[in-house]
Amino acid sequence: MGESVRTTDGTGYQYTDNFDVTDEVKEQYDRDGFIILRNFLDTEEVTNLRTALEQDKTLEDNYYTRDDGEGNQAKMANWNHPVDDITGMIGRSDKAAGTMEKLLGGEVYQYHAKVVMKEPFTGGAFVWHQDYGVWYHYGNLFPNMGTVWIAVDRADRTNGCLQILLGSHQAGRLEHVKVGEQARADQERVELLAKTCPLTYVQLDPGDAVIFHCNLVHRSDQNHSQNRRWAYLVCYNRASNDPVYKHHYPNYTPLIKVPNSRIKGCDTKTSYEGKNFFKDPPISRCERNACPTGTDVRRTSVPGEICPMDVRSLGCAVLPGP
Numbered sequence: 001m002g003e004s005v006r007t008t009d010g011t012g013y014q015y016t017d018n019f020d021v022t023d024e025v026k027e028q029y030d031r032d033g034f035i036i037l038r039n040f041l042d043t044e045e046v047t048n049l050r051t052a053l054e055q056d057k058t059l060e061d062n063y064y065t066r067d068d069g070e071g072n073q074a075k076m077a078n079w080n081h082p083v084d085d086i087t088g089m090i091g092r093s094d095k096a097a098g099t100m101e102k103l104l105g106g107e108v109y110q111y112h113a114k115v116v117m118k119e120p121f122t123g124g125a126f127v128w129h130q131d132y133g134v135w136y137h138y139g140n141l142f143p144n145m146g147t148v149w150i151a152v153d154r155a156d157r158t159n160g161c162l163q164i165l166l167g168s169h170q171a172g173r174l175e176h177v178k179v180g181e182q183a184r185a186d187q188e189r190v191e192l193l194a195k196t197c198p199l200t201y202v203q204l205d206p207g208d209a210v211i212f213h214c215n216l217v218h219r220s221d222q223n224h225s226q227n228r229r230w231a232y233l234v235c236y237n238r239a240s241n242d243p244v245y246k247h248h249y250p251n252y253t254p255l256i257k258v259p260n261s262r263i264k265g266c267d268t269k270t271s272y273e274g275k276n277f278f279k280d281p282p283i284s285r286c287e288r289n290a291c292p293t294g295t296d297v298r299r300t301s302v303p304g305e306i307c308p309m310d311v312r313s314l315g316c317a318v319l320p321g322p
Contacts, residue, residue, distance in 0.1 A: 012036025012208075015095065017260075021102035029103050033169035033216035036202065040095065040209035041150060045263050049232060050152050050206070052086050052269040053115055062277040063117065066124070069180030072222050074124035078114040079275035080250045082234075086269055087113060089262045091234040096148045097257050100236045103211065104144055107239040109255045111135075111145065115152075116231045118160050123223030125160065127184040130169075131235070132214040133176040134183050139245030143173065144238035145214035151204035152230040159229040160221045162210060165190070165197035169215035185217055193217060248278050 002020020004013050013025065015037040021029075029035050041049065053059060058077075065073035082088035090096055091110050101108050117123070132143045155161040171193055176183040197217070202210050212218070223229055237243075242252040 007038050012038050014038050015040045015209075019095070019099075021099060026103065029211070029213070032167055034164060034202075034210055034212035035103075036204070037099075037209045037211065038205070039207055041090070041207040041263070043207065045090075046150075046152065046207035048264070048266075048269065049086055049090065049150075050230075053152065053230065053232070055269070058275075058277065059115060059117075063115075066182055067180035068124035068182065068222070069127065069184075070125055070222060072122060072124035074126055074182070075117045075119065076114050077117075077277065078112055079277045080110070080112050081253065081274055081276055082110050082113065082255065083274045084266070086263065086266045087232065089258060089266045090150070090232070091148075092255060092258045093260050093263055094257060095260050096234055097236065097255055099211065100146055100148060104146055104236070104238050106144075108236040109239055109250075109253050111235040111237040112249050113232070113234045116233060118220075118223040118229040120159075120223060120226045120228055123160055123229060125222045126218075126220045127179050127182050128187075128190045128217055128219045129176060129183055129185050130174060130215050130217055132173050133185055135214060135249075136173055138247045138249060139243035140237065140241055141244060142238070142241050143169075143213070143215050144241045146212060146236055147214070148209055148211050148234045148236070150209045150232045150234075151206055152232055153228050154205055155229050155231065156203045157201050157221075158225040159227045160223040161204065161229070162202040163219050163221070164200050164202060164212065165193050165217040166200050168193050168197040168217035169213040171197075171215070171217075173215060174217070190217060250276075 002022065003016075003018050004020065004022040004025045005016065006012070007014050013019065013035065019037070025035060063075055063077040065075050068074050082091040091113055097108060131147065132140070132145060135145060149162065171189075174185040174189050176185055178184075204210065239252050243249070
């Protein structure tokens with residue numbers, strides 16, 4: 001019989017081998033748009049993850065940056081598929097994929113994974129946004145999506161921890177506009193939501209995780225501190241929500257779940273083969289009257305509308321080069 005034990009400070013749940021998505025946990029996720037799981041990865045697991053990421057040359061070879069509109073660069077590395085290294089074992093584990101299936105109400109697959117790297121003094125900000133604000137344009141018809149956000153380093157207010165508007169996912173998808181090379185949720189609507197949805201700073205110790213809904217409005221500040229803030233994110237999509245447009249994230253690909261013990265038992269700390277690293281296309285604005293790619297890729301665009309589709313290879317002259 002599973003359980004959910006709240007932390008003594010009331011900020012989340014303590015992850016144990018007996019943790020389960022109880023009615024209380026599911027009700028909180030549906031109401032607030034997120035849950036915090038303390039000690040989601042124990043000391044050995046998060047140490048192994050941190051070491052693997054620090055020694056992984058493919059991250060250095062495949063990271064990219066995005067202008068945050070405030071003078072700094074947000075830095076990250078993205079890939080599509082979970083493999084048999086420690087990152088894949090985490091993404092395929094019962095504590096990650098199994099928990100997300102219970103929160104989203106059905107089978108899930110890995111939509112993509114990423115490492116977000118906020119370096120000391122230079123780490124860029126992420127503007128107010130919803131993940132579904134962009135993922136919607138990729139042909140995901142329903143917001144049956146979510147993210148497991150795992151702290152590799154301590155994340156607090158000094159080094160740019162996650163900030164959320166509590167319960168803002170219930171407002172549905174907001175319109176987004178281009179800021180720097182990012183998509184920002186409609187500023188007026190965010191300001192109105194902030195009067196009703198309390199601003200919450202998600203401060204996490206290494207190994208803690210926050211699991212949040214794709215419509216939750218969130219952001220993070222630049223890192224002005226001397227402390228690095230790395231995070232490992234696994235984004236999931238419901239199997240039944242297979243995107244109707246082909247794009248740089250994968251369509252439904254069955255995820256083979258593994259027991260949590262495989263995280264510590266993983267002999268392969270890092271692996272490049274099969275991950276399919278990619279660089280998220282910059283957010284651009286379409287100035288054409290109609291999308292030159294036609295509706296096989298996405299619906300006809302409206303002049304000035306955000307078009308995050310990576311359609312350069314199909315002849316679009318609007319999007320900038322890589």
